[in-house]
Amino acid sequence: MSAAQRATKVATQPDIGRIVRLDTGGSPKMLGSVIVGGGPAGLAPLIAASQAGFLDRVLAGGVAIVEAGAVIGAGGIGRYAISSDSSAATIASCVRAGRAPWLVALHDHPATCAVASYGDGAVPLALVGRFLTVVGAALHAVLAEAPDCSVLTGHQALYTRQVDGGSWRTVVRRGADGARASMVSRQVVLATGGHQPEARLRHHAVAGVPLFAQYGAKVMQSGEALTAAGLAVITQRLEGSGARHVAIVGSSSSAIACAHALLQLPHGGNHGVRQVSVLHRRPLRVFYPSAEAALADGYDEFGPDDICPVSGFVFRFAGFRLDSRNLVMAARGIGGRAAPDRLHLHRVAMDRPDPKAQAILENADVIVAALGYRPRALEVQDQSGRVIPLLADGPGAPPMVDGACQVLDSRGAPIPGLLGVGLAAGFPSGTSAGGEPSFSGQTNGLWQWQNTVGAIISEHARVAADGMGRDRVSAGSTPL
Incomplete structure (x- = not known):
């Protein structure tokens, strides 16, 4: 046996x-x-x-x-x-x-x-x-x-x-x-x-706007959005919408993974996701196996404290990897990569009103809250x-x-x-x-x-x- x-x-x-x-x-x-x-x-x-x-x-x-x-x-x-x-x-x-x-x-x-x-x-x-x-x-x-x-x-x-x-x-x-x-x-x-406790959403504000109080009817948490059932719900919500726009709030790996998953869904004509916007507060870092490899790619957004002393990796923990890394690098044009035309990154202002972020949330058909666990x-x-x-x-x-x-x-x-x-x-x-x-x-x-x-x-x-x-x-x- x-x-x-x-x-x-x-x-x-x-x-x-x-x-x-x-x-x-x-x-x-x-x-x-x-x-x-x-x-x-x-x-x-x-x-x-x-x-x-x-x-x-x-x-x-x-x-x-x-x-x-x-x-x-x-x-x-x-x-x-x-x-x-x-x-x-x-x-x-x-x-x-x-x-x-x-x-x-x-x-x-x-x-x-x-x-x-x-x-x-x-x-x-x-x-x-x-x-x-x-x-x-x-x-x-x-x-x-x-x-x-x-x-x-x-x-x-x-x-x-x-x-x-x-x-x-x-x-x-x-x-x-x-x-x-x-x-x-x-x-x-x-x-x-x-x-992902729902109560947290009631106290979370983005660009000065209380997320759940203002947009609760169209907010979904990333833990649900990243499942097959959740992606199906998003697809259904977008049917009949002219904008077919999804906004993702967060800087976590879940946020970028959600963006990647949405962009992989079938689209075209009146179906699928037309636009994905990621609203993030922290810089979106990418992983590199060494400082030399990063610099060779034209990526210089790091200093000595961003390098792991054990492995020599750049942004060993903070950096995105694999599919998420490729998506962020493309969206930011790192290493000469072509930006995907359906993805938009917006860094939310921390200390002042951010009308652009508010407009993204207002115009989105679905808002995914990727606020961690x-x-x-x-x-x-x-x-x-x-x-x-x-x-x-x-x-x-x-x-x-x-x-x-x-x-x-x-x-x-x-x-x-x-x-x-x-x-x-x-x-x-x-x-x-x-x-x-x-x-x-x-x-x-x-x-x-x-x-x-x-x-x-x-x-x-x-x-x-x-x-x-x-x-x-x-x-x-x-x-x-």
Whole structure:
């Protein structure tokens, strides 16, 4: 039986009684780690531990993954109708560079080969999703064969509460029947993803105009616009319009990815998008592998602080890559590229009225708000059951974690034993991830999660697991 077949079997016949108890009674065994979220970020620390050669030590301490969906691995990445901003080689490297047997077994899997066939180019995220589902199935099989480990698919984590001794009790609910269960662990990893809260739109102004109050009927968030269903809605809204104009608000990778997706839609006559305008506040930077390559292209909008001291890359984190890079370079005429006639870039004035930006918004048939994501954190409680406010819950866009991946409370202090990773977690640049000194945003991306960021969390998990081993020896192997 293959690893994927074994994973399918255990997914339909879970054996979690050893480590999880229904709330009606009993005492669960102490685990090293509970990971909330089985998407790409949730699996990343275990992949990092595998690459470092100590996954067995982490699993020996007991690991549980809680995932609301039917399988682990892809999360929601496959629902987006765009391509990756990482190369195929980078995406496939978690398998192709893997030395652990469960990764070696996937080297020539059809899903791995399909991704790798794109070489140094971008990969459709639907294909990336299928690849990560295969990786998730193989890892699921590994956990299923490890004592004191489990994958709880079809379960939603409700909250995690501090307990005596610095541990955490995480309560989950099974989607099929609503039954509740709880787990106790030395640490909890929040890989709960991000979302785009609608409430944020009510307070966001562009060129002095409140976006939602003024244009709410035609505003769509990028998380919806970047799906096949969202693009279909946009196409439908444009039918019968003379202008067929879409305005995109934002400077993020999602903003440019949305512009690229819209420009790829069929158009002509009275159909499709006639004009796409991107309203951005920050400069649109582009990535280069070296300063020499940038200067050879006539691109000189950088200084010493814009060069990563580790890799030598120009705008390693702030710069657009692959399809988005090509689009921005063409729109700006960098390197002699011809500008696309249906794309317009407009940098919004920050300190004065901007009638041009207001006119673009007024005349647009659809406005896409690409304002980034906020973390979807789990409710965190102290020992008495009171909610612990998190820094990420505050005004603005504060991070959920610090440079050690520790979740921060509302005062900015790390909460012991609580870690976070993934989209919108806010892992800062300028730490072990490298990057250009001028970059002040958060570090995101599959490779970062599986390597630099994943290594930090996997080390926490190793320490927690080693502590479990010492406790079991001193307690005569009696479950805690």
